[in-house]
Amino acid sequence: GDGDGPGVEELTAQNEQLTADLEDQRAEVERLTGDNEDLADQVSTLEEANAELTERIEQILDEVDAALVPAPDLVGGTAEAAAAQAEENGWVLVQIPTASDGAEPGTVLSQSPPAGTPMLSGSALAIGVASQPEAPPPSDAGTVFESSGTGPGTLDTFVLEGGTRHAVIYSFTGEGRHTVSVVDADGSTVLRLVDVNGTKEGATHIPLTGTYALKVDVGDDVDWQLQVVRLP
Numbered sequence: 001g002d003g004d005g006p007g008v009e010e011l012t013a014q015n016e017q018l019t020a021d022l023e024d025q026r027a028e029v030e031r032l033t034g035d036n037e038d039l040a041d042q043v044s045t046l047e048e049a050n051a052e053l054t055e056r057i058e059q060i061l062d063e064v065d066a067a068l069v070p071a072p073d074l075v076g077g078t079a080e081a082a083a084a085q086a087e088e089n090g091w092v093l094v095q096i097p098t099a100s101d102g103a104e105p106g107t108v109l110s111q112s113p114p115a116g117t118p119m120l121s122g123s124a125l126a127i128g129v130a131s132q133p134e135a136p137p138p139s140d141a142g143t144v145f146e147s148s149g150t151g152p153g154t155l156d157t158f159v160l161e162g163g164t165r166h167a168v169i170y171s172f173t174g175e176g177r178h179t180v181s182v183v184d185a186d187g188s189t190v191l192r193l194v195d196v197n198g199t200k201e202g203a204t205h206i207p208l209t210g211t212y213a214l215k216v217d218v219g220d221d222v223d224w225q226l227q228v229v230r231l232p
Contacts, residue, residue, distance in 0.1 A: 073115035090121030097131040099204040105132040142230040162209040165231040171201040174222030
């Protein structure tokens, strides 16, 4: 009978509600689908940007690697060859004269940085170059500093005035390798002036101005004499 179930109007209303709900669900699905597509587009854009950035980084690293040139082994070669290498690679060459009786004048005795160190154009390359020991200066040269002793040590400071040439006169009595280096107030080596072996005497120019000290590296039983003079 009429009371056994919902009427036509109620069923129609339910159907309309279900249809409306279905449309809402379809609209939500379309919205979510659109959002998903937008997110997919954003992810794709980010992936492309990341790929471009990665490629650029790799390109920069390749350019840096290509620009880096390992420092050649210059020790034992000539200063002229070192200068040619420096010019070819755009390095700034600093030559430090070093008195040595074991190598021909112009021979590279040391280098910094060491061979194999990667270097960019514009980097500084310092080399110690064997110089011919100078004859002792005339006796009337003005003495700036003098000292003598036995074994290694760092001496008192002295002043090298600007506009004046200076030299160090050295004398060693004993076996082994003897070196004399110029050091600053912190005790750091500025340059090596003398590098000789055995009993030896001579003189070498000091291409510096300012306040420095001398550091003597010799064997414990080696006697030495040093005199810094102002050249006329």
